[in-house]
Amino acid sequence: MARGEPLATGIKHFDKIILPFSKKGLESKVQHNIQTNATLINEAWCELFKNYNFKVGVSVDGPPELNSKRKDLHGFQTYFRILKGIEYLSDYNIPFSIIAVVSEDSLDSATEIYEFAQDTGCKSLCINIEEKEGVNLGGVKSTEKVKEFWRQLYVAWRDSPSVRVREFDRLFRRMDFICKNKETIKNEMLPLEVELIPTISSSGEVILLSPEFADISGDKNYNFSVGNILEEPLRLILERGIKSYYVQDFIKGVRQCREECPYYSVCGGGQASNKYFEHKNINTSETQYCRNTKMALTDAILELV
Ligand code: SF4
Structure with a gap:
């Protein structure tokens, strides 16, 4: 993983990087996903997305007035270039989702954001x-x-x-499971949900739990790199990584979530990155992130259904 706009790498180099995944026997095992600001999308990129069956996510926060924070390196607005990129995706029949970041300034604009997503023809809307x-x-x-x-x-x-809407889909899946098992379900019986999510940085370092930890140095308690893929097989790195101090610390935090939080059944214990960036500590439970995206969401829906 490298930070920044992935299409800026140029199509020739990009094609070279993903070529090994098209080897016989591998194509059916690999799903390519890309998150892009869409400003560089053209016919050639669309051909490539089609050839490799990419799932495309477009980063756009809504209509122009809500998207004004998205600027290019020269400080220019990107809105109309994003729309042009979306037009290319539509012309090539490439399904895409939209990821919209919602800030304090756009909290009153949920309807506008949803209607904007409908107008683009996207399959799903993801809210951050x-x-x-x-x-x-x-x-x-x-x-x-x-x-x-x-x-x-x-x-x-x-x-x-x-x-x-991604967030509703996730919540409804969880609620459905709880409703079907409501006689037997108790927090302590729910599994500890820990997904390792191995991320490989551009220098080969392997980072677990949250891609956001790639290329950051951590601090004296946490060293997020658990090995380098250029030096040893991923299997060995993962076996060691799961025993690492920070992964074990995260598991303790999730255990605390399971013991104490009434939202655990719809949340699963939160994200390591939010815990770290908010508290500088992964062995913890509640964050502003989980209050906004798990608790507030669940409460809002329960009041309306
Ligand atoms: S809502 Fe927050 S405190 Fe509750 S389980 Fe999720 S991360 Fe933990």
Whole structure:
């Protein structure tokens, strides 16, 4: 994984990087996904996406007034170039999703964001409430306003459900499972949900739990790199990685979530990156992120269904 716009690598180099995955026997085992700001998409990129069956996600926050923070390296607005990229995807019949970052400024605009997603012809809308993460020290703080955002979005979706909303899909899957097993389910019986999510950085370092840990140095307690793929097989790195201090610390935090939090059955214990960036500690439970995206979302939906 390298940070930044993946298409900026250039199509020739990109094609060279993914070519090994098209070897016989591998194609059916590998799913390519790409998250892009879409500004560089043209016919050639669309051909490549089609050839390799890419799942495409476009980063756009909504109509122009909500998208003004997305600027290029020269400080110019990217909105109309994003739309052009989306047009190419549509012309080539390439299904795509939209990821919209919602900040304090756009919390009142759930309906506009949903209608914008419908207008683009995307298959699904993914909402990222702005988080405190890496160099971004802000993040949305008013959980009550976030709850109102989820309410508005749910009503817009319920009245015209032509676009899937990732957060609703996830929550409904969980709720469905709980409803079917409500006689027997207790938090302590639910599994500890720990996905290792191995991420490989551009220098070959293997990072576990959260791709956001790639290329950051951690601190005296946490060394996020558990090995280098250029030096040893992934299997060995994973066997060692799961015993690493920070992964074990994260598991302790998830255990605490399972013991104490009434939302565990719909959440599963949160993300390591949010715990680290908010508390500088992974062995912990509640974060602003989980209040906004798990608790507020669940409360809003339960009040409306
Ligand atoms: S909502 Fe927060 S405190 Fe509750 S299980 Fe999820 S991460 Fe843990």
